[in-house]
Amino acid sequence: MFGLTKKLSMAGIMGINKRNCDYTLVYNPRKYYPLVDDKLRTKQLAIDAGIAVPELYGVIEIEHQIRELPEFLNKYSDFVLKPAQGTGGEGIEIIVGKVKSLYRKSNGHLVTEEQLQHHVSNILNGLFSLGGHEDKAIIEYRVKFDPVFDAISYQGVPDIRIIVFMGFPVMAMLRLPTHMSSGKANLHKGAIGVGIDIATGRTLNAVWKNDLINEHPDTRNPVTDFEIPKWDELLMIAAKCYELTGLGYLGVDIVLDRVKGPLVLEMNARPGLSIQIANHMGLLHRLEFIQANAIRLGSVFDRVACSRKMLTRVY
Amino acid sequence: MNNRHLYILCAILFFAGLGLFIYKVAYLGFPLLPGQKTDVWEVEVKINFNATGRPVKALLYVPRTSTDFSIINENFISKGYGISISTVDGNRQVAWSIRNARGQQTLYYRAMIEKMVTSEPPATSRNVKVVPSEYEGADLEAATAILLEAKQKSADKITLVMQLIDIIESPANNDNLSLLLGENPSQQRKIETIIRILSLDETPARLMHGLHMTEQIGKASPTSWLEVHLDEKWVGVDPVTRQTGKLSDYLVLWKGIDRMVNLTGGENLNVAINIKQSDLESITAASTREKSIYPDFWRHSLLNLPLDTQRVYSILLTVPVGVFLLVLLRNIIGVKTFGTFMPILIAMSFRETQLISGLILFTILISLGLAIRFYLEKLKLLLVPRLASVLIIVILLMLFMSILGHNLGIESGLSVALFPMVIITMTIERMSIVWEERGPSEAIKQGIGSLATAAIAFLIMSLGHVEHLVTVFPEVLFILLSLTMLLGRYSGYRLLELHRFRALVSK
Numbered sequence: 001m002f003g004l005t006k007k008l009s010m011a012g013i014m015g016i017n018k019r020n021c022d023y024t025l026v027y028n029p030r031k032y033y034p035l036v037d038d039k040l041r042t043k044q045l046a047i048d049a050g051i052a053v054p055e056l057y058g059v060i061e062i063e064h065q066i067r068e069l070p071e072f073l074n075k076y077s078d079f080v081l082k083p084a085q086g087t088g089g090e091g092i093e094i095i096v097g098k099v100k101s102l103y104r105k106s107n108g109h110l111v112t113e114e115q116l117q118h119h120v121s122n123i124l125n126g127l128f129s130l131g132g133h134e135d136k137a138i139i140e141y142r143v144k145f146d147p148v149f150d151a152i153s154y155q156g157v158p159d160i161r162i163i164v165f166m167g168f169p170v171m172a173m174l175r176l177p178t179h180m181s182s183g184k185a186n187l188h189k190g191a192i193g194v195g196i197d198i199a200t201g202r203t204l205n206a207v208w209k210n211d212l213i214n215e216h217p218d219t220r221n222p223v224t225d226f227e228i229p230k231w232d233e234l235l236m237i238a239a240k241c242y243e244l245t246g247l248g249y250l251g252v253d254i255v256l257d258r259v260k261g262p263l264v265l266e267m268n269a270r271p272g273l274s275i276q277i278a279n280h281m282g283l284l285h286r287l288e289f290i291q292a293n294a295i296r297l298g299s300v301f302d303r304v305a306c307s308r309k310m311l312t313r314v315y
Numbered sequence: 316m317n318n319r320h321l322y323i324l325c326a327i328l329f330f331a332g333l334g335l336f337i338y339k340v341a342y343l344g345f346p347l348l349p350g351q352k353t354d355v356w357e358v359e360v361k362i363n364f365n366a367t368g369r370p371v372k373a374l375l376y377v378p379r380t381s382t383d384f385s386i387i388n389e390n391f392i393s394k395g396y397g398i399s400i401s402t403v404d405g406n407r408q409v410a411w412s413i414r415n416a417r418g419q420q421t422l423y424y425r426a427m428i429e430k431m432v433t434s435e436p437p438a439t440s441r442n443v444k445v446v447p448s449e450y451e452g453a454d455l456e457a458a459t460a461i462l463l464e465a466k467q468k469s470a471d472k473i474t475l476v477m478q479l480i481d482i483i484e485s486p487a488n489n490d491n492l493s494l495l496l497g498e499n500p501s502q503q504r505k506i507e508t509i510i511r512i513l514s515l516d517e518t519p520a521r522l523m524h525g526l527h528m529t530e531q532i533g534k535a536s537p538t539s540w541l542e543v544h545l546d547e548k549w550v551g552v553d554p555v556t557r558q559t560g561k562l563s564d565y566l567v568l569w570k571g572i573d574r575m576v577n578l579t580g581g582e583n584l585n586v587a588i589n590i591k592q593s594d595l596e597s598i599t600a601a602s603t604r605e606k607s608i609y610p611d612f613w614r615h616s617l618l619n620l621p622l623d624t625q626r627v628y629s630i631l632l633t634v635p636v637g638v639f640l641l642v643l644l645r646n647i648i649g650v651k652t653f654g655t656f657m658p659i660l661i662a663m664s665f666r667e668t669q670l671i672s673g674l675i676l677f678t679i680l681i682s683l684g685l686a687i688r689f690y691l692e693k694l695k696l697l698l699v700p701r702l703a704s705v706l707i708i709v710i711l712l713m714l715f716m717s718i719l720g721h722n723l724g725i726e727s728g729l730s731v732a733l734f735p736m737v738i739i740t741m742t743i744e745r746m747s748i749v750w751e752e753r754g755p756s757e758a759i760k761q762g763i764g765s766l767a768t769a770a771i772a773f774l775i776m777s778l779g780h781v782e783h784l785v786t787v788f789p790e791v792l793f794i795l796l797s798l799t800m801l802l803g804r805y806s807g808y809r810l811l812e813l814h815r816f817r818a819l820v821s822k
Contacts (some may be wrong), residue, residue, distance in 0.1 A: 001808075004820070007820040008819070011820050015808040015816075018807070063697075188753065210815075290715030
């Protein structure tokens with residue numbers, strides 16, 4: 001047991017206690033948490049800073065508005081419905097189209113208006129929010145992901161999670177929805193995590209349910225050694241989010257829309273640790289490298305350049 | 316983030332708690348284990364006399380705390396008398412006084428006295444002066460003759476004393492002795508004589524009076540013995556039993572030539588002494604001791620609270636122990652549970668049902684509740700009314716189980732009523748959400764984690780030793796707090812994370 005502990009610590013694997021103790025508690029001031037916990041505020045923040053986000057169609061704040069929901073949704077054939085303060089991808093419904101009065105979800109299932117309204121009511125009552133607080137429901141543009149991902153995603157939108165430490169992108173992964181994750185990009189729900197080389201934007205190895213894989217279990221296409229388009233732009237957006245939120249240890253989730261390009265979906269002040277498994281690499285050495293060498297923060301451009309150049313050499 | 320601040324704070328808390336704990340164990344004698352009994356004696360002195368209408372003053376020698384005996388508690392009971400206690404020449408004396416009294420009078424002295432188990436030698440005392448014998452003429456000659464006789468048959472001071480006792484106690488007729496002792500000498504007179512003869516040898520000695528602590532009801536009387544100053548220590552010698560050394564069974568009442576009770580203004584004095592061994596819990600003894608040593612401290616302690624409040628605290632104070640355990644399980648091992656403190660609340664509810672039946676009842680209630688909750692899901696109820704419905708159903712289920720249990724003759728079915736239904740309701744709700752969001756395996760995993768944590772917490776919290784420790788020594792909580800705070804900065808791996816990340820270092 002102690003041998004394993006030592007090996008993990010030599011490999012720079014970060015545990016949850018370490019993340020909380022030495023990173024989120026230290027680098028993420030509590031007062032900035034609402035900026036990322038409330039997706040509405042994140043959206044506004046990003047728009048103000050010129051970062052593209054999925055267009056907001058509407059917000060439902062009180063139970064009474066739910067009655068007007070079908071009428072409101074008339075305008076949109078597809079949309080995403082999600083809680084403003086949800087965590088771990090919970091409570092998100094992706095509607096890809098309408099069949100008469102029914103809505104078709106991304107996994108092909110049909111839901112009725114009543115079911116959708118009930119879902120919104122659950123959101124408002126805080127079923128999906130941290131600590132069960134009352135919440136708002138957001139209706140927004142459904143991302144049409146870039147066709148380069150066609151071969152390796154199933155029933156959902158693949159997104160790119162980038163961990164940004166003190167404004168430096170330190171690690172990234174591509175999250176691919178599967179049949180098992182019902183189109184969601186959360187690893188604990190069965191999505192695939194694919195590590196990305198920070199320097200080149202090429203995917204490394206992939207992990208699905210803690211197993212190393214090479215091809216997508218649903219589409220059978222290879223997911224490794226795949227080049228993420230617009231990689232530099234993605235890193236710049238992620239790095240910019242540090243100034244945006246003031247959070248030193250941040251997870252930024254970005255999607256690539258075929259028309260609108262990179263869009264920031266959400267940010268996370270307590271990003272998970274599975275990214276280490278997807279990259280088959282610990283976070284700590286990179287974080288310590290930044291802590292030791294990058295005391296003077298440069299511009300976003302410098303930081304991204306530094307990350308691309310230096311970090312892959314840090315082990 | 317500077318950890319030094321935390322370390323200092325934790326060290327202060329830890330050592331404050333530990334210090335107070337050790338002090339209470341070592342000095343005040345609070346028992347470490349539950350149900351410990353102390354060697355406690357109840358001594359009662361009853362003084363009877365007839366008052367003649369004149370001012371009455373009764374003086375009684377009373378014990379004082381020594382290395383062998385500790386007075387836990389004492390009472391002076393009388394009707395209308397003024398009471399004053401004075402200490403003169405190392406003797407403690409209580410004076411009852413009244414201006415005008417007539418008829419039968421009864422005064423009581425009652426004390427709870429604890430026999431201390433100390434192995435320390437008696438305190439040294441230097442510069443003890445020899446009281447002159449005041450023998451003159453023939454008396455002096457007789458005493459010197461006896462001393463010489465004893466000296467010839469002895470090797471050192473202690474054997475000299477024993478020889479003197481032999482001579483004085485010997486039935487053989489001895490003119491020298493008769494001269495010094497007179498007709499039918501009392502025990503006290505004999506000891507006085509030995510002390511005066513010893514003073515001719517420049518050996519300080521003194522007369523002690525006290526009680527031999529054995530169970531004696533009504534017929535106990537003070538005994539007298541001798542203390543000789545040897546090697547800068549007072550050594551006791553009982554002339555009757557020939558016991559020497561530290562006479563630790565003897566409770567000293569007074570020293571010197573005097574009577575136990577001195578009465579003026581009364582007649583037909585009658586003194587009765589009762590000595591009774593008492594089965595006092597150590598905790599009561601220690602608490603009473605604390606009360607007498609630090610009345611203010613005691614007034615602010617848990618043991619001064621009303622008994623029913625104490626009972627509540629005896630349960631509440633075990634919660635920190637359970638919470639500490641929870642911190643260990645969650646942050647060091649990485650067990651997943653529903654809610655942060657829910658397992659502790661479940662553990663507390665096991666107190667009512669006991670562990671096995673508690674686990675069974677809990678599992679049955681949660682399973683039935685979950686089934687109903689899934690049915691309610693179909694009805695698309697709003698959150699709060701849905702929670703309320705589950706709560707009502709849980710109570711109905713509990714009622715049903717109690718009735719069923721009663722009819723089947725299972726008593727633990729009845730105690731289900733005290734099961735915290737709100738906890739059950741919240742568990743059902745959270746479990747159903749986890750079930751839908753993360754799948755049944757995750758829900759069952761977390762459910763088992765919660766129940767296992769609750770079971771372990773219950774087993775530890777309900778240990779008699781644990782409950783005893785936290786109620787008698789609430790300062791233990793400072794130690795727990797310091798350790799918990801230290802764990803708050805534990806940044807090492809959780810045990811289950813080793814498993815999770817194992818693959819990363821396998822190659």
